[in-house]
Amino acid sequence: MPQHETNRAAVILAAGIGRRFRSAVPKVIHDILGRPLLAWVVDACRQAGIDDIVVVVSPAIREQVTAVLPDVRIAVQDEPRGTADAVSVALPFLPETGLVIVASGDTPCLRSETIATVLEAAASTPLALLTCRVPDPQGYGRIVRADDGSVERIVEHADANDAERAIDEINAGLYAFDLTALRNWLPRIGSDNAQGEHYLVDTVSMCREGDAPPRAVLLENPDEIQGINDRVQLASAEEILRRRIVDHWRRQGVTVHGDDVMIGPDVTLESDVDIASGVELHGCTHVATGTTIGRGCVLTNARIGADVRLKPYVVAEDAEIGSGAQIGPFAHLRPGTRLGRDVRIGNFVETKNIEMGEGSKANHLSYLGDAEIGSGVNIGAGTITCNYDGANKHRTVIEDDVFVGSDTQFVAPVRIGRGATIGAGTTVTRDVSPGALAVRRAPQKEYPDYPRKRKSSS
Incomplete structure (x- = not known):
């Protein structure tokens, strides 16, 4: 069982282009109540006691994100190779040991209390993750559980079979990792899937190979994890x-x-x-x-x-x-x-x-x-x-x-x-x-019996 140090960091994934916004402004810096969308996630991490924050962006939006969030560190993912690759480019900015939260940059409704709960769950396992049950899981990764109720794996929607797509418990996209374990797992993640990308969810199977299985925190209110694509x-x-x-x-x-x-x-x-x-x-x-x-x-x-x-x-x-x-x-x-x-x-x-x-x-x-x-x-x-x-x-x-x-x-x-x-x-x-x-005004003059002009009756 890992012994975590006091180091706590966060990686926020914000490399998406956001084409459905049809905007020259990057999705993650669109305004919500006077604050950039991405800033809501950054502030939630800070309120959860995390000050060491790295935001992963694409090269196209680096300058714009830096302009609105000058006090966070930026890591650049040159090509969109998946979530595991995005976390890999942030690793050089992180401490060697401790805990790291991985969150999506387009979930502004995420609460600091939820982040803190997932961090607490990671105290006894190398990986804790947030899940949620939703009436329409279309597009989300599904949580596949073992017979004992533990999380066995996460299957992305594109790779799921009919039985897996019928599962209503989804991956909420919030993780807490032991950094030592994460550094060992990331190089082992391949791209043998429908999207040809390196999925961070593959760490679930790797965690099960160790002494402590991953822990899932079930979120009651799906509003918190609502992603934003338009x-x-x-x-x-x-x-x-x-x-x-x-x-x-x-x-x-x-x-x-x-x-x-x-x-x-x-x-x-x-x-x-x-x-x-x-x-x-x-x-x-x-x-x-x-x-x-x-x-x-x-x-x-x-x-x-x-x-x-x-x-x-x-x-x-x-x-x-x-x-x-x-x-x-x-x-x-x-x-x-x-x-x-x-x-x-x-x-x-x-x-x-x-x-x-x-x-x-x-x-x-x-x-x-x-x-x-x-x-x-x-x-x-x-x-x-x-x-x-x-x-x-x-x-x-x-x-x-x-x-x-x-x-x-x-x-x-x-x-x-x-x-x-x-x-x-x-x-x-x-x-x-x-x-x-x-007093300074022109003297008043009066003209008796002044013949005022009147409109013609015709």
């Missing part, structure tokens, strides 16, 4: 993962309405958050307790404080919103937006690269960019910070307790002193002193 299967896997994440947060005390909410894998939520239908939460968004998120909001890398109310259709990217704030509806918070406590941003307001102090508000139809806005400031409807001169960006500074009338333009760089008042319709081109009133 965009229909991609959409199916995305829905499985979306539902898994939503249900996780529901169990943590988050209310999620409807079946169309998308929560990314790196999003974090506190209890008593309430999320309406059609919401999308992307990236490393964090939402604190007591916050309500209205229908159709899209948040990306946003940090939302406690007891915030996001009305419908707020879009926020790389933005921070302080506790008690009210945002929307139809507001756009662009990168660099930092809003303090109890701030109010209303409908059709766009912000970018601004800081806004406690209790300030911009309730209607404004653009606020490259600005520092103090506390207790009122921004009237139609206010614009004119921050770009055609070559460079400039900042507007509005100190505490300033009142800005409607239809004001700040031609940056300008500073508005504490407690100043800006009259409606003013174009501000110079600094305004604290406590002053600044």
Whole structure:
């Protein structure tokens, strides 16, 4: 019986071309919930305690995989000679002894708990593998068991006879090997089969030649091993993962309405958050307790404080919103937006690269960019910070307790002193002193009895 060291590694097989995707993008880097398909498998291995990971790819996709997963090692399988050959090209990257997981790169629904269970099963045998019973085993390798119930061999679908094809227990494509045994077995694997390839499943028969037969771990939920060969299967896997994440947060005390909410894998939520239908939460968004998120909001890398109310259709990217704030509806918070406590941003307001102090508000139809806005400031409807001169960006500074009338333009760089008042319709081109009133508009003229033009009655 092998004595395993603490070394744990993983080989992820991702050399498939994915022709049925009909895409210039390799199958394994297509997106699922904001993360490449292959990254889901890599992360599952890491969550199972494996940091030494090698991904096997074809030469055609090496650069693209490296670009999206720069922190994993890449082994290249020059020609598609089968799964055993793919594992062989990864061997030089692996430790001499210990355990190695072999997984498929197109199974994003695989759980870290399942990987850990298969690793645990390999503690007493050179080979443990995952199996599953499915209603339609078409295309899968079948598990053939001996009279004592142990795994005798795995027969690929193309090589199976009618009796073997009637078996509903399939090879799930996840293995845990003792590395010493694996290094001995791989050179012995031939290609005498219907595909003319070197099958990794041949190691099952080799394992039976030793003292400890292979151990099978039976998986209850076949969703975990769903492979992806086209965009229909991609959409199916995305829905499985979306539902898994939503249900996780529901169990943590988050209310999620409807079946169309998308929560990314790196999003974090506190209890008593309430999320309406059609919401999308992307990236490393964090939402604190007591916050309500209205229908159709899209948040990306946003940090939302406690007891915030996001009305419908707020879009926020790389933005921070302080506790008690009210945002929307139809507001756009662009990168660099930092809003303090109890701030109010209303409908059709766009912000970018601004800081806004406690209790300030911009309730209607404004653009606020490259600005520092103090506390207790009122921004009237139609206010614009004119921050770009055609070559460079400039900042507007509005100190505490300033009142800005409607239809004001700040031609940056300008500073508005504490407690100043800006009259409606003013174009501000110079600094305004604290406590002053600044008004700049054309004088009003009146023409009595003006003969207004009217439409012809004909």
